Every structure is written in structure tokens, then in C-alpha cells.
Amino acid sequence: MPGTYLLDYGAGNVRSLVNAVKKLGHDITYVKDPSDILKADKLIFPGVGAFGSAMTSLHTKQYAEPLKQYLAQDKPFMGICVGMQTLFEGSDETPSVPGLGVIPGRVRLFDATTKAVPHMGWNTARTIQGLDRASACGLEAGRAYYFVHSFAVLFDKDSIEGQEWALTTTQYGDQVFISSVRKGNVFCTQFHPEKSGFAGVNVLKAFLDGGAEAAAAVQQQQQQRVPGSLSIHAPTYVPEPSHDEFTKRIVACLDVRTNDQGDLVVTKGDQYDVREQHEGGGSGDVRNLGKPVDLARRYFEEGADEITFLNITSFRNCPLLDMPMLEVLKRASETVFVPLTIGGGIKDVVDPDGKLHPALEVAGEYFRSGADKVSIGSDAVYAAEKYYALGGRGDGTSAIETIAHAYGSQAVVISVDPKKVYVNSPADAPTHHVIEPLQPGPNGEKYCWYQCTVSGGREGRDLDVRQLVLACQALGAGEILLNSMDQDGMKQGYDLALIQDVRTAVSIPVIASSGAGNAQHFVDVFQKTGVEAALAAGIFHRREVPLEEVKDTLRQNGVRIRPVDAPLAIA
Secondary structure, three states: OOOEEEOOOOOOOOHHHHHHHHHOOOOOEEOOOHHHHHHOOEEEEEEOOOHHHHHHHHHHOOOHHHHHHHHHOOOOEEEEEHHHHOOOOEEOOOOOOEOOOOOOOEEEEOOOOOOOOOEEEEEEOEEOOOHHHHHHOOOOOOOEEEEEEOEEOEOOOOOHHHHHHEEEEEEEOOEEEEEEEEEOOEEEEOOOHHHOHHHHHHHHHHHHHOOOOOOOOOHHHHOOOOOOOOOOOOOOOOOOOOOEOOOEEEEEEEEEEEOOOOOEEEEOOEOOEOEEEOOOOOEEEEOOOOOHHHHHHHHHHHOOOEEEEEEOOOOOOOOHHHOHHHHHHHHHOOOOOOOEEEEOOOOOEEOOOOOEEOHHHHHHHHHHHOOOEEEEOHHHHHHHHHHHHOOOOOOOOOHHHHHHHHHOHHHEEEEEOEEEEEEOOHHHOOOOOOEOOOOOOOOOOOEEEEEEEEOOOOEEEEEEHHHHHHHHHHHOOOEEEEOOOOOOOOOOOOOHHHHHHHHHHOOOOEEEOOOOOOHHHHHHHHHHHOOOEEEEOHHHHOOOOOHHHHHHHHHHOOOOEOOOOOOOOOO
């Protein structure tokens, strides 16, 4: 049956893409057999995770040859992220595995010595094929799109892929890479349009609504190229100079748990206590700050760059497939088109009937339900302890390693819950990384180390934060979510000393969390620590500090930030 088909090889979250397509009024059919590929009028190939895994899956499912036949027929095709990378000759991520070879060139690893890798966040796309060709693909100058990748095709203006294929380029730090390609009816993006807000949905809309481009001789090649033009498709167009326009991210966090009546609500703790406090002492009901799906949509519409759900209810007696957070993700992904992270319970799970579900399987259910990343807490601490016990190596069995191998490091976030342990001198904590906090301890102590905790902060371990983040990075994690038990709910600002120390220790992105009380606190954490993202919860839930105010303040202070998106394609 003809129509629009989705080539899903089984990696990561495709639910959000399907939801966006349906939201735009189009039907889409999953490819279930190799023969389905050649039936398609239009084909979308989203990719998440590792290049080698994607190519192996294409061959195992016998999709590779019909896909190359489809592309040779110049029928409308859209590849996304790894779906774009597979069209090239190969990737340094898996050197022994060849790509489809449709486009010349090779996928390279970003230089992690000059910037955080993965490239995770929002960046712009500079057209080199001319404004008209970019506009026909739904791309607009100055718009930011969501990228999450460690490997890219670096732009070479003298190469075939640069002159004949590259539609846009993007600069990340000191490197310029191809962020989209277009030739004939083949169109691919390195960014994720389904996670790029309304700007990205507009890109999908242009592909779905557009007709096939008639085959024609490349008459542009016969025209004389003006100095400064970069593409044979636009010989008289001189692109703007390339600039790094990577933005900082604002993450809205929703702590989700059941209240005393059994309803799933968003709550917020003060130093991890989520119950109302009575004036005369004692605890009351769980704070109810709203419904998770409704709040997630509100934050998306207000301009949040990412949304994180932290499940702080164990659901110990609930089978995996009945977990309430799966339904929350499914419903949220219907209307929220920015990245969704889920944390809490990403570990080996045993159903009430005794059936064991490994952490990899648990993560897979969350990805299929709409999550883009999973956040690992206590199990990351246990994995780090094992890493050091084995002499500084993993054994391939931890949740971090198994999930990163299957879905890519960008899908694994480590949530760190540390608390200060004050000491009089570094000699008092010889096995731990000691720093000088901005404020002395209660007894005038000038030093402290940050103790990692598990079980929601209830149990401290003999492991410091630096030991944890270095181990988790080595095991394959792609991002650090850095909380602070001491600052949580205090509204006195982020723990800048802690954040700066972690930011300099790792080469993966860091999200600052805990302590924001006003918009200036976001300015401080970005300007003084260099982190890639900052997270807040309670001040957003209670509308004490609107998201738009945070972004306006950051912009006024020279911090690059994604503007609030206007609904371009859908209401």
C-alpha cells in the first residue's frame, strides 16, 4: 500500500516523531517487511544511537538493499540524525562497518578537548544552498534546532559532499559540520525536527506536504560561481560567515509521585522533603503542584528547552508494563516536542510474579513510550563503586554500559545527589577530592568534600562526586545532572563551587540543579561555571519566576538562549 512509511530499526524513541506526523494530519505506516520500503511514496528514517548498530540492524532486517534502491529512484526521503549518517561511506564510531555509500564522505568524532561532547542542545543551521531551497524544506534563518550527537560530517567546502549535498552547516565550538543535506528528493537532518519545538515541526510539515521534485539537469553547474559561494545549487549565493550559535538550555523538572490518595502528582521538596510542614511541627500531605502531563505541556509552550520527569515513587508492587510513568510519557509526547528525560527506577526490576526485567529492558520501555534520555541515580553510584573495585574498568553489565551500548551515550544521564561533608583540612579526607566551598562550614571549616548518596539521599556512601562522575563518564554516560542536597529548595542560588569543580572534571555536558530562586541565579551559573544547562522545578511550578523572564534575563546579559517558539505549524 503506498503512502508515508517509517523505517524503524528498533533504536530509541520514535513515538514523538509519529505523534508529530499525526498532529500534522498525516498517516504513517511502519515498515514491517523489506518490500514495504519500495511501496512507499515517502520514507522517513529516524536514527538514534550508534552508527554500527544502525547499519547492522539494516542488514539483519534485510532493509539495506531495498533502501538503496529506493534512494536510487530519487523518491522523497527524509533521514534524521543517524538516519542521515548511514547514507555516508562510513563512521569513525564503528570503523569496520561501512555505510550505505550514497553520499561520499565520512562521519568523524567531535574534538572533545575544546568543548563538551556530545553536542547536546540547540543550535542554528546556516544555509549554503540559498534561502529558497532552505525555505522549501521548512528551515528558517536564525531558528534553533535540537542536536544530540558525538559524531558528525565535518564541512569541507572543496569536497563533493560539501558542494553537491550540504544544504546547511552548523558550527559547534571550533568545528563546522554538515547539519542537513538535500539533493533531488533526498533530504536529511543531523538535528531532530520532532524534538526542535514548532520550528522543527515546520520542517516535518514541509517534507510531508511537499511534492516530489522533478528530475532535472543541474543547470547551476553551467553558471559561473561567484567568489564565496559554497554550493553548486546556488552558484550566486554567498552564505553568511559561520558562527558558533550553540545555546544554553533551560530544563524544567517535574518530581512525580503518588500522593496519599493514590493520584499521580507533581511535587517539590525542600532538601528532599516533599510533604507540607505544619507550623506546630510535623508533616502533612504531599505537596500537589499539578498534573504531570498538563505541566509538561505548559512548560513546552512557555519555552522550556527540555523537560525532565523524576519518578520518586518506587511502585515496587507494580509490573513493569503497568508503570504509571509509561502512560505519562506516552501522553506527554503527544503535545510536547522537546526532549523528554525520565529518571527513577532505571534499574533491574522484578515483577510481583518474580519475572526479572534488566535495566536495559526497562529503559527500552521508557524510550518506546516517548523518552529521549534516561536518568540513573543510585545504580550509577553502585556501578562506580564496582568500577573502582575492578581497578578502574567496567565489566559491561551495569545499566550505564548496557543502555549506552544499545542506545548511545547521549541517552544516559547520571543524576547525582551529593551533600557536603565539612573538614578542617584536606588531610582529614585523604581518599576524597576536597575543595574550598564559597562559604565556611558551621564550625568555621574551610574545606569540604561532596559525599554521594543513594535511596533518595537517605544513605551516604564512601564515594565523592568527582570519583562518581569520572567513573560514569568512563562507563559510557553522556551527561551529568548535578543536584545538591544542601541547596535544594533554598532559593539561594546554585552551588557554584560544586558545579565548577565537576564541569572542569568531565568532558560531557553538565546540567546544574538545585537552588535557583531568581533569574539572576541562572545568569550566574552559566557565566561563572560554563555548564551547558540549568534546571529548576519549584519556582516554575509556582510561577514565582516565569520561564520567559529567565530567558529574557539571560539574553539581556549576553547568554545565548533559544527564544520562545511561536506555533508555526500546529496549534
